[in-house]
Amino acid sequence: MIADPKALLRQLYDAAVARALPAQHLAAFLPAVPPRGRTLVLGAGKAAAAMAQALEAAIQAQWPAEALVSGLVITAYGHRPPGYRPRRLELVEAAHPVPDAAGEAAARRILGLARGLSADDLVICLISGGGSSLLSLPAPGLSLADKQALNRALLQSGASISEMNCVRKHLSAIKGGRLAAACAPAQVLTLLISDVPGDDPAVIASGPTVADASRCQDALAICARYGLPLPAAARAGLESGAFETVKASEPFWAQHSLHMLATPQHSLEAAAEAAAALGLRAHILSDAMEGEAREVGRVHAALARAVARRGQPFAKPCVLLSGGETTVSLAAPPPGAAVSTGRQLGQGGRATEFLLGCAIALDGEPGVFALSADTDGIDGVGDNAGAFLTPSSLARARALGLNAQAELDAHNSRGFFAPLGDLLVTGPSHTNVNDFRALLIF
Known part of the structure; x- marks a missing residue:
């Protein structure tokens, strides 16, 4: 049993960011x-x-x-x-x-x-x-x-x-x-x-x-x-x-x-090495994933569920890593969408939109935790790098009166994770190798 999944995921993110800091590599090219x-x-x-x-x-x-x-x-x-x-x-x-x-x-x-x-x-x-x-x-x-x-x-x-x-x-x-x-x-x-x-x-x-x-x-x-x-x-x-x-x-x-x-691949490899040092198998899915953030989140959720339930294509415990640059196509909420009130809409970036799409698809799948964040330390125009997802995220959100699908439709992913206390706030990292995603399954 992993004692603190969120802390472990944060260690992997920190390893990925550290690999991309220019102070470690630039002098060799002068x-x-x-x-x-x-x-x-x-x-x-x-x-x-x-x-x-x-x-x-x-x-x-x-x-x-x-x-x-x-x-x-x-x-x-x-x-x-x-x-x-x-x-x-x-x-x-x-x-x-x-x-x-x-x-x-x-x-x-x-x-x-x-x-x-x-x-x-x-x-x-x-x-x-x-x-x-x-x-x-x-x-x-x-x-x-x-x-x-x-x-x-x-x-x-x-x-x-x-x-x-x-x-x-x-x-x-x-x-x-x-x-x-x-x-x-x-x-x-x-x-x-x-x-x-x-x-x-x-x-x-x-x-x-x-x-x-x-x-x-x-x-x-x-x-x-x-x-x-x-x-x-x-x-x-x-x-x-x-x-x-x-x-x-x-x-x-x-x-x-x-x-x-x-590069993104360098950072994913550093995260994989950090996972191995903790005795955890890591699988790099791709350093170049693109597409709508929420849809990429759903694909990751399907893969994580297959690992959790069937041990396919990877045996658990393990961590799935990916990078790249997803997109968020802004659009008005669908007619009749029940958007939560009391907060400004549209707060969120690629990382948290990915995570909210993943959360809805996982629907509280036991033993699956995730972190999605931008390696520059800023997701979109907010002050957070990204956010964490736990098996209890949707249940805790419902207890607060949050409708996950409505918030996703309104591109308010940051506004979904903030009341849960699950935002990752690091401040600017002073580097940028784009999206970092890690799904821990045990």
Whole structure:
């Protein structure tokens, strides 16, 4: 018998997050000696400040004090590591997931810093998830308000992260390889923390320093598929091809190198190792699961029930691990839905929506506990990373007058788990390898 299932699940989450922290891995990718010219550090993402902190520590330890190092990094509000005061770099905080004026101004400055470099210079780009909104510089003819409206529509559409970033990069003046083009002829080293299924560098933060294979017509097709409103200037730029991204045929890519510091798979493997150290078998289902969060939750519930009842396809006790990036398509509650009163509706993110879908499908299955959380420490726009599920969750909710299905229909998953005392609140983790899910069965 496992004495404290929730504590065990939290240990696995902590192991997954720890594996993705840049301080553990970044120094290995710093060049042994500085360039003949200067080193310019540019970055954007939820983990960008922690990456900058790790880079500054590595430079101080490995390079001579006279090395010329400067730069600008953008991270999300509240994602600066505690106590970090940049010595050589400037750190700007901006809005995520919808861009704001601070992000636009910083992105414009980053593009300006990248211009006018020489072949003797080195640019180190620190890129992580969240960079798409933080590094927001609209394409010619578009305004920040245009980008904000489109970003909100994308977030509510149910589009995958690859689809969203295809649209974002084509309507940007800095993403889709454009930052790399501005850096030429300098050497460019891109260090990445992946938050996307498949770890495609061109998708992470919409690939500001990576060649892009998608086309303007692909972005138009995505907008049509989800009924996304396009400003006239955006439609004209896409239809004419004027907003085409930078392709792999450009000669300056020969001066570029790229390394992945952390991925969802790395973190799942760390969680599996932590489970094994506790004497528990762990099975990684996938690091790249996508789809509607509630439906993915139901699939996980079906698998967990098969393990609990039949020992198939895995023997219990065990833990099932998965990662990736699910989606939540926002919609009004169905006609006649009985939504609980007294609380604001629509509070929740992918992690808790997954968990509520899983809870309903499990219906109190004995011996099944779960944790679903975002590795950046923030699920959606709430203050929680995710939540826990226990066999008693639905019964306790009913005792409080909560209707699980109604709350799911209203996308109020955070509002469902909060009164139960089952939210996981960690604060920003200073990294981001996307969703983490663990189902414990015994």
